[in-house]
């Protein structure tokens with residue numbers, strides 16, 4: 001089968017045909033005809049093609065080189081600085097809803113709208129067609145995915161963040177089974193998407209595809225990231241595995257030989273990347289993981305990605321030494337939405353003196369610039385980012401690309417919670433742990449457009465991406481655990497507990513909680529049984545703080561951080577129960593767990 005378009009050179013035709021996949025040909029043909037690019041380039045896995053995209057991003061001025069070799073800067077538009085939940089819809093037929101607060105749209109009319117927005121949208125531009133693999137290649141985790149985009153920045157980001165998949169497409173067992181993404185940045189002004197009022201991100205579960213238009217911010221445009229996450233959540237819930245907003249890390253206590261693997265779900269900008277990068281440990285992934293039952297009946301996880309699209313705010317030599325070092329040394333790295341002065345990047349909380357002026361996502365910036373209310377205008381966006389490959393890091397775990405994944409012994413759920421949950425708590429059992437995840441609340445951050453600091457229910461830190469009813473999703477977790485021969489232990493962490501306006505913990509304290517969880521898995525610490533789960537004993541934490549951070553940990557620190565805030569915890573149970581009552585078919589086990597927890601809490605004074 002050949003594409004009937006003059007835009008495709010003989011070479012590109014031959015590349016496409018080598019896939020021997022009529023569905024791929026049909027899709028590419030459809031979007032060439034609809035989007036009307038000036039040029040089409042089909043990319044393979046070769047270093048030559050990867051370099052082509054890297055150079056194109058510079059030629060198109062979507063990226064500009066910085067002083068440090070390999071570093072570039074990309075800006076997104078002023079109104080395009082985060083995931084846009086309002087403009088993101090899951091397409092459904094008729095009036096059906098998935099869950100109370102999941103944004104949906106009528107499939108037929110939304111498709112009509114998106115096709116009209118895409119129509120002729122690539123005039124004057126080059127369409128890039130690339131192939132990737134979500135998860136390690138040649139593995140039970142692999143999901144093939146195709147990206148069509150007119151943005152070299154998007155394709156360049158994907159080349160760093162995902163495993164190349166042209167080879168994988170060549171040997172597809174079922175040639176119809178892949179995800180695909182169609183993206184157009186739309187009309188550009190000074191290199192950024194201009195028509196943000198016409199920004200749309202539409203998720204079409206029926207065809208395993210997502211459309212994204214008039215946006216460049218990677219959370220809206222890089223198909224394989226948060227767009228594929230939605231499609232994979234659907235797929236996993238129709239089967240018997242989990243698709244989660246989770247890091248994967250290998251924990252290694254000082255002086256011990258063993259490595260204990262954890263996954264951890266945290267809402268965006270709540271410490272997921274910095275947990276994955278705790279000094280002395282090894283990183284497999286910082287954002288999205290697939291979890292499956294292995295042949296031995298244990299839980300295995302693999303990173304869907306091979307890179308980091310991380311939040312840069314507050315990355316400084318003291319709090320995040322490993323990330324800081326990698327951001328300041330030569331390597332292929334894209335900064336986005338930081339301040340640039342004299343070809344050098346400056347971000348918020350960097351711990352370095354600022355220049356007097358520079359260029360940022362809003363244009364020219366000058367020290368002392370104030371907004372209409374006389375507040376100083378920050379020099380960079382709170383959601384400014386960096387994109388790099390995990391292979392660039394010295395602390396990358398050797399099993400990153402292991403087709404079997406790694407065996408998981410602990411699962412962490414962590415939210416941004418200023419007044420309710422102690423820094424670390426171990427669940428009583430799987431079902432109690434599932435409630436911990438399903439009841440997660442977190443204050444909103446700049447990773448999504450809208451007000452920040454608002455407490456929101458965010459089950460398993462995955463609610464923004466849910467495309468199945470909450471009941472189905474929770475049931476899938478319960479069933480997954482039931483079938484495991486050896487279940488990981490579920491914990492919650494909270495790095496954000498406050499007294500007044502002050503955080504009760506330092507940023508490095510997360511290492512202590514991780515080491516305690518690791519030790520618990522190996523039966524090395526006794527714990528205190530409280531109404532909400534097991535918490536550490538003071539003496540163990542004191543030793544851990546001293547051994548790991550050379551820090552004195554007082555009884556008063558412990559009391560403030562770990563006392564059970566009965567009133568707040570009961571109020572939280574009320575809020576969660578009220579949500580679960582509105583959502584149809586929430587599993588009975590969740591109500592049972594709530595009831596038991598309430599009863600336990602009521603036995604102690606507030």
Ligand code: OXD
Nearest residue numbers: 083219268287309447
């Ligand atoms: C991310 C996000 O970028 O969740 O990882 O917003």
Ligand code: MN
Nearest residue numbers: 245267268287
């Ligand atoms: Mn994320």
